[in-house]
């Protein structure tokens with residue numbers, strides 16, 4: 467089984483190129499099957515979740531041609547089946563986007579309830595409420611969501627909770643409904659805007675994405691397009707925190723700095739210097755200790771839940787006590803138990819973690835509990851004294867392309883190993 471082995475203590479230095487946003491890519495791939503024409507998607511990250519999504523698409527008859535590592539040609543003209551198999555669904559949460567895409571195009575979809583990382587319950591009641599309001603009949607049979615409609619008709623839909631998934635799913639279905647849909651209390655995340663822009667480039671009529679009211683006029687048909695996915699603000703933020711925690715100096719390139727505002731604001735608060743350019747952001751960690759800070763995860767433009775473990779690791783090494791409040795998912799603090807093996811000190815009470823910073827973390831063997839928690843533990847290993855081994859890195863590979871190689875290009879001593887022999891070789895190399 468693959469592991470990351472890390473020798474900590476080297477400040478990361480240099481520049482790193484950020485790839486396309488996984489969470490935008492997953493919505494866009496599903497939306498791409500809504501036309502019978504050919505769609506070309508560029509800047510697609512080569513990560514496990516995206517590749518599973520592509521496999522699920524080919525299983526229902528979508529033609530897929532990989533042009534290069536980050537470019538794909540898709541044609542959904544010959545979809546013979548609206549039933550996505552559980553085999554794919556259990557692995558990724560975003561498989562639920564097939565519901566909105568298939569229901570919009572074929573007025574019928576059968577998709578098992580989603581899987582994905584265990585970061586808390588992932589209800590889809592709002593998605594289903596939206597589909598029902600548009601006129602679909604929705605039933606759950608043996609764990610499969612079966613949605614069908616003779617016709618979808620535009621309506622006024624209010625989301626009780628701000629939900630990225632529900633906003634995107636309803637937007638997809640409503641794009642091909644009859645008439646006008648207004649979705650209120652929408653999520654405003656960059657990935658919501660990217661999916662809306664993609665659908666518009668296919669001929670959809672969506673206005674207001676990025677605000678809390680989205681207005682859609684349904685169209686009977688969508689057409690082919692060529693589209694490039696936005697940069698991944700969470701991948702970028704992860705390297706920015708790696709720079710902070712190792713007292714390094716890292717520039718993330720190919721980013722949209724506006725999407726990183728909440729992350730930058732916290733990096734400044736904990737004592738980093740940050741320089742912003744048109745498409746790059748440079749983070750310089752402090753010479754001395756990081757400072758404590760309180761943080762609460764919120765929908766965009768608030769501090770992202772997907773960046774909570776990364777700041778949690780930084781605060782574990784900061785001077786003083788910090789409170790981290792997780793308001794989106796109830797099970798996103800598992801990395802703190804692993805961090806305790808490295809000398810971290812935290813107490814979780816309800817949806818808040820009280821973190822008391824320690825002067826030094828020491829290397830330890832740990833398991834990645836989920837995607838972002840796993841990435842955060844890698845940051846901890848890079849900052850710690852001694853050797854860290856991280857198991858279950860399959861979670862990290864869900865969302866980070868070439869994570870170890872990109873970190874090595876910044877000077878990190880990290881290797882992905884499969885055997886004891888490879889691990890020993892690494893130890894000999896790093897001394």
Ligand SMILES: CC(=O)N[C@H]1[C@@H](OP(=O)(O)OP(=O)(O)OC[C@H]2O[C@@H](n3ccc(=O)[nH]c3=O)[C@H](O)[C@@H]2O)O[C@H](CO)[C@@H](O)[C@@H]1O
Nearest residue numbers: 489589590591592593627628629630631632765771772794
């Ligand atoms: C608002 C938010 O930060 N969303 C994040 C969430 O999106 P994801 O789409 O997975 O989650 P949602 O945005 O839908 O969930 C937001 C909140 O709404 C609740 N909910 C959601 C749908 C529903 O039908 N009923 C319901 O009650 C969820 O339990 C959660 O507490 O995880 C993704 C991966 O980590 C992130 O990229 C998103 O930025």
Ligand SMILES: C=C(OP(=O)(O)O)C(=O)O
Nearest residue numbers: 559560582583772837838
């Ligand atoms: C948890 C994540 O992904 P997903 O919602 O696809 O499980 C994430 O991107 O941090």
